[in-house]
Amino acid sequence: MVDVAIYGLGVAGATLAYLASRAGFKVVGLDMSPVYRKACGDVVTLRGYTWELLRATGSLLNIVRRFEVRVGGVEVAYLDLGPVWAMVDKPKLVNTLRSMAVVEGARVTVGKGVPGAGVASIVVDARGPYAHNPGGSVLTVRLIAKARWEDDLALLDFDPANIGFYWVFPLGDGRVNMGSGFKRVGDGSLLKLLTLRYYRRLAGEDPVVLDVRGAPVAVEAPVRLVENGVYRVGEAAGLVSSTSGEGNRYAIHSAIALARAISQGRGVDGYRELLGGVLDEVTLSRLLLRLVEKLDPRASTKLLESLPREFWAYYFKGRLTRSTLARIARGEPYTLILSILRGLSTA
DSSP states (O other): OOEEEEESSHHHHHHHHHHHHHOOOOOOEEEEEEEOOOOOEEEEOOOHHHHHHHHHHTOEEEEEEEEEEETEEEEEEEEEEEEEEEEHHHHHHHHHHHHHHHHHHHHHHHOOOOOTSSSSSSSOOGGGGSOOOOOGGGEEEEEEEEOOOOEEEEEEEEETTTTEEEEEEEEEEEEEEEEETTBBBOHHHHHHHHHHHHHHHSSSSSEEEEEEEEEOTTOOOOSSSTTTTTEEEEEGGGOOOTTTOEEEEEEEHHHHHHHHHHHTTTTHHHHHHHHHHHHHHHHHHHHHHHHHHHSOOHHHHHHHHHHHHHHHHHHHHOOOHHHHHHHHHHHOOHHHHHHHHHHHOOO
C-alpha cells in the first residue's frame, strides 16, 4: 500500500515527495511531464529553509537586494533591503528535487490524473493553478532576455487601470526576467507585446529575447488545505499572493509543513498550525486585491503613491500580514492607510 500519493511534481509536489520519502514514507508522485520545464516564476523569497533547499539543489542564480517601485511609470519608492530575493533556475530546482526523492525511494510516474481519496493513505493535490477553475486565475507572461540591467535591482511598475504590474528581475550574467500580468488582460500575445514595449520605453532599446513562457496564477483561488479527504499544497491549496504573484516560497513552506504534520500524525490541524503566518499573508493579499478592484484607477493610483516605505519593505520581504499592516497604520499619519484597514474589515 502506498503511504503518500502526490499529484503534480512542481515545486510543492517535488519538495513534498523528497521530504516524505526521506521520512520513510512509501511515496508515489504523478506528473504529466517526465521533465519539468519552467512555466513562470524565478523568485524565491529568502528564509532559512529556502536557502537550504536552493543550496542543496544548486539552483541559485542571483540575489536581489534593491527594489524600485513605480506606479504608471513614476517612481514612488526605492529600497535597499540587503539579500531578500533569490533568482533561481526553476527547472533545476524541481528536477533535482525529483531526483532526490527517487534516491530516497520515491516512485515517480508520468501521466495525468485527478486526485481522489483511497488511492493511498495520504493523497495530495499539488497540481498548482490547474487544480482550480481558470476563471479565478490571471495570465502572466515572462520573457528571458539579454538586456542591460543592474544585477541586484528588481523593478515593479503597477498599472491600476488593468490591475497588475510589469516587472524586470535580474538573473545575472546579463540576463533578465521581464514580464507582465494584469487581471484585465487575458491574451498572452498581447502581454508579450506590452512587455516588450514597456522595456523599450524603460531602457530605450530592445532586449534580445531568449525564451518566452506564460502561466496562469490562481490569485482568487480559495485557500483549502484539505478537500474531500485530499490534502493540498502550494498553489493547489490557494497559497499564492494575489498582489505579487509569489508562490514558490509558499509551495516550499507548505510542503515542509505537510511533511512534518503527517510525520507527527497531526493531520490537517497540525498542517494549518505549521503554516503559521503564510495563511495570514495570503488572506491579506486577497483582501487587498478585492479592495483595489472596488476603487477606480485614480483612487488606486493615489493609494499606491501614498504607501510608506515600510509597507514596501514588508511587501518585498514577504512579511506583509494584517498585524504588520496595522502597525504601519499606527505609525503613519496617512488617512489612506487607515482606509485600507476599514476596507479590509468590510471586504
